Amino acid sequence: MKKWLLILLLFAGLGLKAQQRPQYSQYLLNSYLLNPALSGIENYTDVKVGYRQQWAGLQDAPKTAFVSAHWALGNEYLWANALSFQTNGNDPRSRSYTQNYTASPAHHGVGFVAVSDKAGQLSTTTFDISYAYHLQLNNQLNLSLGVAGGISRVAIDINALVLENPQDPALNNTANGRLLPDLSVGAWLYGANFFTGLSVQQVLPQKLSFSGDEKYYTGKQVPHVFLNSGYKFYLAEDLNFTPSLLFKYVQNVPLSVDVNVKMGFKDRIWVGAGYRKQDALNMMAGFNINHLFNLSYSYDFTTSTLNQASKGSHEIVLGLLLNNVYKVVCPQRQW
Template identity: 55%
Template sequence: MNSRKLIFSLLLVIPLYGRAQQKPQYTQYIFNNYLLNPALSGMENYTDLKIGHRQQWQGIKGAPTTTFISANMVLGDKYLWKNALSLPENGDPPMGRLYTQNYTASPAHHGIGLIGMNDKTGPLSFLDLALTYAYHLKLNNALNLSLGTAVGISRASINVNELNLENPSDPALSNAGKAQLNPDLSVGLWLYGARFFAGASVQQLLQREIGFSSVSNGGKEVAHFFVTTGYKLFIDDEISAVPSVMIKKVGNIPISYDANLKVSFRDRFWVGGSYRKQDSFAALAGVNFSNVFNITYAYDYATSRLRSYTSGSHEIVLGFQLDNRYRVRSTQRMW
């Protein structure tokens, strides 16, 4: 096969990219919905820092790998509040029934944050950086509504050193080594209380064109739509369960559905499960080592046709709750 045909074969991934999921896939978004929705910026009265890595489809060469860092915080000390988020002085389980009974919505405040993500699939890489902002309204004594936006930049590139070409000087490759920079915009809203949350967001609103060949039109970014909701149930005073669902729509591919369940013991450690329709089952676990540090892990078992070629996907996230003056142990209120 000559180099022109080979580069055209390679560039087929760009039009396909334009019709399929483009943003990274996460299993542990239920512990960090901020990755999908900027409206969560500054929802807590501490700085919420998370560092994560995902290896998708272990065993398949060139499968997606994603590394991210995210941090968000309340803007301004005067918006810090002390309420039922604080640990009870008598040693009762944090975030338990007493927490929900005494819960008070946070005052109106602003939140800011930063997300950095590197996603690589074969020779194709994306580096995204975004600044986020949210304004949190107090609807009543027990309910908040936040509106948020993320503004950033996305860098797309192909590593030509990973391509085995018969003629590297082919004119079709003239733009392959040039990274592309595009602006990025996302918006979202989040409704939350002591036991309930619901949110909706849209990523990649600008839908810019992407292409690496001087003889091909390439593909185009597509918007990603997310809708989610969940509710906290108490099994007893020490054990709680949070079922949740996520609906996702990307381009022309069918709607994706996730069903999740997290079971927590005294907010010290938790286990969970997730099912993504016609894609995978996942097992999740996490430990709060202190009111500053926690770690979570997820393993995905593929149920699609890929299960014959992969041993599964792995995802690990380290969480840090900085300036946690009220010693909150459970991240993001109820998750």
């Protein structure tokens, strides 16, 4: 029996609890993937398209592709404060920006995210629509509350399964896929130079089995909890340094901890590094090309026992800043 088939049967039929959401190394640049409260946080329509190859060189290793977009509703996104620039292309993240920062007015935000994740013979496709309301707590502080809902399709490629026993009873009356409801909630507290967020994905636990036999109905989707926070320091007028932490909790699975640092110069170019406990070291870099495009790449060096077979993980993300009326080059609230 293939090793990935064994993993699949454990996950879907025997009730193993594990991280069921995709892994991302560049979460700092697109926390919207983890938290719907970021819907409409920017002064423009923020679009991201990304692809991740996990554990390159390992047969049937996870591959993830996603597209996300979110924007503010109405004209409130044109708030007249430190985000409104007198000339095109001013650096929105210079030290003077934080000194003159004022919180955005209360406003609504919406968005969507579509994710396709495949590992071995198991694939998951999720589509969610999000909504958030951004409260103005004071002149320099906002709190956003968000929710996202949609559907998730979990499927198995039966024709790709190789069995020692073709009559395995766990596959009697097997269905190719299951449609399940999906729900996420989150909160995001942010100011000029810091953020803290808490979110829960897969809020609604769902039974998960591909067999028609009820005795194999022990697998299920479980909630995933994310807590992340970061703070931007200025080493010089045009040089900043942002350390951040991400904690991921899934029931009956060891707590996952990501530690990251990111250094930016004039918010045109940036480099970063991170460590994921008992999993990987990663290196990242990005370039804000102009007021429409930005591009980033990360590479993970596997530190777990999988490094004997894995050649590391690759992740590339293309960003678009649509309806960018102030022609800013750097994402203002994506760190």
